[in-house]
Amino acid sequence: MNELFPNFRDPLFGIIIIAISIFAISFLTYTFGLYREKKTRKEYRKLLKRFEIGKLKDDDFVHLYTTYNLPFDSILLLASSFLHKGNYTKAISVYLTLLEVVKDNVKKEELLELLGTSYFKGGFLQRSKDIYLKILKFSPRNKNALNYLLLIYEKLKEYDNAMDIIEVLDELDVDIKQDKVYIQTLILLEDPIVSFEKKSDLLLKLLDENRFIQRLVAQFLIKYNKPILWQNINKLDIANNLDLFWYLDFNDIDFDVVMKYDLLVQIYCAKGYIKEDIKSDIFELMVLISTKHSTYEVDADLNFEFICSKCKKTHPIFETRCPHCHSILTLKVNPKLAKQTLNISSFL
Numbered sequence: 170m171n172e173l174f175p176n177f178r179d180p181l182f183g184i185i186i187i188a189i190s191i192f193a194i195s196f197l198t199y200t201f202g203l204y205r206e207k208k209t210r211k212e213y214r215k216l217l218k219r220f221e222i223g224k225l226k227d228d229d230f231v232h233l234y235t236t237y238n239l240p241f242d243s244i245l246l247l248a249s250s251f252l253h254k255g256n257y258t259k260a261i262s263v264y265l266t267l268l269e270v271v272k273d274n275v276k277k278e279e280l281l282e283l284l285g286t287s288y289f290k291g292g293f294l295q296r297s298k299d300i301y302l303k304i305l306k307f308s309p310r311n312k313n314a315l316n317y318l319l320l321i322y323e324k325l326k327e328y329d330n331a332m333d334i335i336e337v338l339d340e341l342d343v344d345i346k347q348d349k350v351y352i353q354t355l356i357l358l359e360d361p362i363v364s365f366e367k368k369s370d371l372l373l374k375l376l377d378e379n380r381f382i383q384r385l386v387a388q389f390l391i392k393y394n395k396p397i398l399w400q401n402i403n404k405l406d407i408a409n410n411l412d413l414f415w416y417l418d419f420n421d422i423d424f425d426v427v428m429k430y431d432l433l434v435q436i437y438c439a440k441g442y443i444k445e446d447i448k449s450d451i452f453e454l455m456v457l458i459s460t461k462h463s464t465y466e467v468d469a470d471l472n473f474e475f476i477c478s479k480c481k482k483t484h485p486i487f488e489t490r491c492p493h494c495h496s497i498l499t500l501k502v503n504p505k506l507a508k509q510t511l512n513i514s515s516f517l
């Protein structure tokens with residue numbers, strides 16, 4: 170019976186076992202390789218599909234970077250599309266996921282800057298502040314981080330911190346003079362101790378040296394000190410405060426002063442407060458003045474939009490910093506005719 174089976178001490182038996190083992194291992198490796206390749210292809214096709222329809226998951230960006238070796242700049246470009254489309258939550262999520270796998274310090278700084286911007290644009294000011302402060306810890310001369318911190322401190326009304334940032338930017342030879350005057354003006358405007366009279370004086374002195382703050386001064390005087398407004402009307406840009414004058418209450422208008430300025434006469438003729446035979450170079454005012462002389466009863470009004478002289482973007486309300494390019498006091502008022510309904514009952 171022993172002759173029917175090879176003796177396990179027989180060298181031939183050992184060779185057979187080794188051969189079978191090699192075959193089994195090769196077969197398993199090959200099968201596993203095939204399975205893995207198939208799985209990878211399937212995942213790749215899925216990723217490609219998500220890429221085509223623009224619905225990449227957060228992990229996909231990591232795979233594109235680590236598995237498919239897509240250049241880091243291309244990954245950032247892809248992820249930044251969320252930032253530009255205003256999908257800040259998605260942008261934040263992608264940047265946070267990428268931060269977990271990126272080791273290089275320069276790339277990390279780049280990602281942190283984009284994360285800070287996403288938080289800022291998404292309205293998460295405190296988180297944005299924390300991110301930029303973190304960047305400054307290892308890169309204290311990062312101008313982008315400093316500029317964003319200045320905007321954040323201004324929005325949070327942390328003016329002392331804003332002035333510290335201005336000093337640092339000044340040392341880095343950034344032209345920051347306008348920002349300095351602007352923040353000084355905001356500090357004065359927000360000061361709860363200084364009286365309205367004293368504030369008016371100080372603001373007018375600031376205005377003499379810095380014409381660009383005239384809108385801030387006009388807004389303050391219209392709200393808190395109208396007599397001083399009318400006394401100093403020559404220092405203000407009436408055309409660029411058209412909306413402020415348009416919405417003034419009849420009883421707050423000093424018509425003796427108004428009559429000395431053609432544009433003010435045009436505004437209040439268009440409004441219907443005074444009647445003068447006057448023309449206007451501003452089309453919208455001219456239309457309204459004409460309607461006041463017409464036998465038609467026209468219910469027309471003015472609306473205003475604001476166009477940034479720097480980036481040319483239009484905004485529905487006035488803001489001291491352009492929400493798009495963050496330039497200071499570059500929004501220019503643009504009147505628009507609104508609600509023009511014709512009443513023809515007088516003809517019937």
Ligand SMILES: [Zn+2]
Nearest residue numbers: 477480491494
């Ligand atoms: Zn702008």
